[in-house]
Amino acid sequence: MASNSDAKLSTARLVTRLGLVVVAMFGFGYLMVPIYDVFCDITGLNGKTSNEVAVAPVIVDTSRTVTVEFDSTLNEAMQWDFQPDVRKLSVHPGEVKTVTYRVRNRMAQAVDGQAIPSVAPGGAAEYLKKTECFCFTQQTLNAGEEKLMPVTFFVDPELPADIRYLTLSYTFFDVTKVASNTH
Amino acid sequence: MSEATTHDAHDHHDHGPAKGLMRWVTTTNHKDIGTLYLLFSLLMFFIGGAMAMVIRAELFEPGMQVVNPHFFNQMTTNHALIMIFGAVMPAFVGLANWLIPMMIGAPDMALPRMNNWSFWILPFAFTMMLSTIFMDGGAPAAGWTIYPPLVLQTGDAFPFMIFAIHMMGISSVMGAINVIATILNMRAPGMTLMKMPLFVWTWLITAYLLIAVMPVLAGAVTMLLTDKYFGTSFFTAAGGGDPVMYQHIFWFFGHPEVYILILPAFGIVSQIIPTFARKPLFGYSSMVYASASIAFLSFIVWAHHMFTVGMPVAGELFFMYATMLIAVPTGVKVFNWVSTMWKGSMTFETPMLFALGFVVLFTIGGFSGLMLAIAPSDFQYHDTYFVVAHFHYVLVTGAIFAIMGAAYYWLPKWTGHMYNETLGKWHFWLSTITVNILFFPQHFLGLAGMPRRIPDYSVQFAEFNMISSIGGFAFGLSQLLFAYIVISTIRGGAKATDKVWDGAEGLEWTLSSPPPYHSFSEAPEVK
Numbered sequence A: 001m002a003s004n005s006d007a008k009l010s011t012a013r014l015v016t017r018l019g020l021v022v023v024a025m026f027g028f029g030y031l032m033v034p035i036y037d038v039f040c041d042i043t044g045l046n047g048k049t050s051n052e053v054a055v056a057p058v059i060v061d062t063s064r065t066v067t068v069e070f071d072s073t074l075n076e077a078m079q080w081d082f083q084p085d086v087r088k089l090s091v092h093p094g095e096v097k098t099v100t101y102r103v104r105n106r107m108a109q110a111v112d113g114q115a116i117p118s119v120a121p122g123g124a125a126e127y128l129k130k131t132e133c134f135c136f137t138q139q140t141l142n143a144g145e146e147k148l149m150p151v152t153f154f155v156d157p158e159l160p161a162d163i164r165y166l167t168l169s170y171t172f173f174d175v176t177k178v179a180s181n182t183h
Numbered sequence B: 001m002s003e004a005t006t007h008d009a010h011d012h013h014d015h016g017p018a019k020g021l022m023r024w025v026t027t028t029n030h031k032d033i034g035t036l037y038l039l040f041s042l043l044m045f046f047i048g049g050a051m052a053m054v055i056r057a058e059l060f061e062p063g064m065q066v067v068n069p070h071f072f073n074q075m076t077t078n079h080a081l082i083m084i085f086g087a088v089m090p091a092f093v094g095l096a097n098w099l100i101p102m103m104i105g106a107p108d109m110a111l112p113r114m115n116n117w118s119f120w121i122l123p124f125a126f127t128m129m130l131s132t133i134f135m136d137g138g139a140p141a142a143g144w145t146i147y148p149p150l151v152l153q154t155g156d157a158f159p160f161m162i163f164a165i166h167m168m169g170i171s172s173v174m175g176a177i178n179v180i181a182t183i184l185n186m187r188a189p190g191m192t193l194m195k196m197p198l199f200v201w202t203w204l205i206t207a208y209l210l211i212a213v214m215p216v217l218a219g220a221v222t223m224l225l226t227d228k229y230f231g232t233s234f235f236t237a238a239g240g241g242d243p244v245m246y247q248h249i250f251w252f253f254g255h256p257e258v259y260i261l262i263l264p265a266f267g268i269v270s271q272i273i274p275t276f277a278r279k280p281l282f283g284y285s286s287m288v289y290a291s292a293s294i295a296f297l298s299f300i301v302w303a304h305h306m307f308t309v310g311m312p313v314a315g316e317l318f319f320m321y322a323t324m325l326i327a328v329p330t331g332v333k334v335f336n337w338v339s340t341m342w343k344g345s346m347t348f349e350t351p352m353l354f355a356l357g358f359v360v361l362f363t364i365g366g367f368s369g370l371m372l373a374i375a376p377s378d379f380q381y382h383d384t385y386f387v388v389a390h391f392h393y394v395l396v397t398g399a400i401f402a403i404m405g406a407a408y409y410w411l412p413k414w415t416g417h418m419y420n421e422t423l424g425k426w427h428f429w430l431s432t433i434t435v436n437i438l439f440f441p442q443h444f445l446g447l448a449g450m451p452r453r454i455p456d457y458s459v460q461f462a463e464f465n466m467i468s469s470i471g472g473f474a475f476g477l478s479q480l481l482f483a484y485i486v487i488s489t490i491r492g493g494a495k496a497t498d499k500v501w502d503g504a505e506g507l508e509w510t511l512s513s514p515p516p517y518h519s520f521s522e523a524p525e526v527k
Ligand code: HEM
Pocket: B145, B258, B259, B261, B262, B304, B305, B323, B324, B326, B327, B330, B365, B366, B367, B368, B369, B370, B372, B373, B374, B378, B381, B382, B383, B387, B390, B391, B394, B395, B398, B399
């Protein structure tokens, strides 16, 4: 009898502990989000370019040239026209350049857009830096409105020597609903 | 447990089950709950199977014939969710309920009331899941992996699917806690951990996997829910999130999950083969350590499902080698099963046939897994029918063959009746032949580049798809035979002896067939 109630007690304790593991693992699932973000930040993986304003460098490495290609995509049912004025550009690392994207809202009402940049190959993401970009803030276009949107960038001279081609890709997302929710 | 202690002075035979339907609703008896789980799983197996028939009917010929593409996608998605969470997992929990207490000499599960809850959540979860077929926008159709952003386009079904997954998760976590508590606290005196039957061992490890990863899945689907309705941006790029992040979280659950679906099967096969080879299991302790290391490694290989998302080479290499490492303990297991049979006096009753089918066909699935683990080739194979062939070899001829073997092996013990051996053998041979007609050609389709999850395909794939569909219909029909055998064995048949199989070892065979409603009220002696 006594041994039996002992077992019961320890069952209660065991179940509590296992329950805590369950709660902790639920939390761990959420924790993975910042962990991955920090991991990608440190390692520069994932083709995520930072959305921070960079300071242009002083040195220009004229000994080599890299090609930067520009790409544009619209998310889901977004009714905009969105094209870069140039498809590709040859630059020396360290050289500051500006390209413009032509954006037009084909909808009959105003739309808020947010452009998200991405760089391929992933390993080059941290070396493509922007001093000015339409992706830094949300862009609102009225019905039928057209805008030229500039991005000023340079390729960091630290870029590994084996990378000669870079693609800078932007996707415009419709954030009208999200924006009006938070306002 | 209190019942066991207060009643031990009486003859336990007069404390049978309550009468009528309420017996099943309110039961806390491990045998009743095991039966409920197993019958529920059989029902889900046929519902999920009906969906598979729709899929194979549409793929019988190129072009669109039977259903529209959106409905086709609903079928692939729900077929997988139902087979994984409704058929295979509940079948294993049902077996655990029936067998673990009898195998370790315990009177019941440690937490009988929670046991009742964990079963009765399931019918509600699956009713909710299935009802989404009739909702606006249809059932979920983004694949069982429910990747954003696609899954966020689901119609009214979306929140119902998420809550159904939450409920399935709660049910399996409660089941897992119960299994751990039972195994750790309720073993008969003398039943040390290293004397436990392998089925008990593999279930203990599976239960730990379940409590470690089901909450992670719950977290991932909750993030989807808040992304859709509450303006969070975990996976929405527009708000600074990242859809690839979802894949990392999902597969952190998903790969251990595939081992949740196979470890108990390893345990079953390790019980059946020694019985019919009439030799003890070869390398018992290496089996235990192999299972534990498979479980451990399963946490560090998840990104082999994501080789094509644009990982750096270092990541590809790490996940490639880690995945291949799992083949080592898996190989140890196959080696031990074969060595157990070596020079044994083997007989080939139906459970043994299914166990042998498992060893051969699961190994084929393991080999195609190794091919997929080679990162550079996976760029070619990923999201093709080759992957479909791989996971059906490990799941149908792996997990499900083991479950059927288990049903034949223990059915005489549970019901007290022998099943019809001739029909059982027919069922095995029909299943084995047709399952290979069904899935083997899918390897070729995948290698030739046919993508998975599509309702229509290029004419060059026509022949193999037709062969596969014919195999599919025949396999589906063969399973009706299984249902017939199980039901007729429950209802009657030749009387089974207590030991049932002359080579059987273990405490469950010391009980009568069928066992008393409360077994081992007094702890048995373990030698
Ligand atoms: C030797 C062991 C195994 C290896 C090396 C292996 C490897 C792999 C790899 C690399 C993939 C990803 C393929 C792709 O999407 O391109 C995969 C997919 C899959 N494997 Fe395995 N696997 C093994 C065993 C198993 C087992 C035992 C199960 C389950 C019982 C399983 C179930 C699955 C499933 C369900 C998928 C597909 C998931 C999906 O995309 O829907 N595998 N396997």
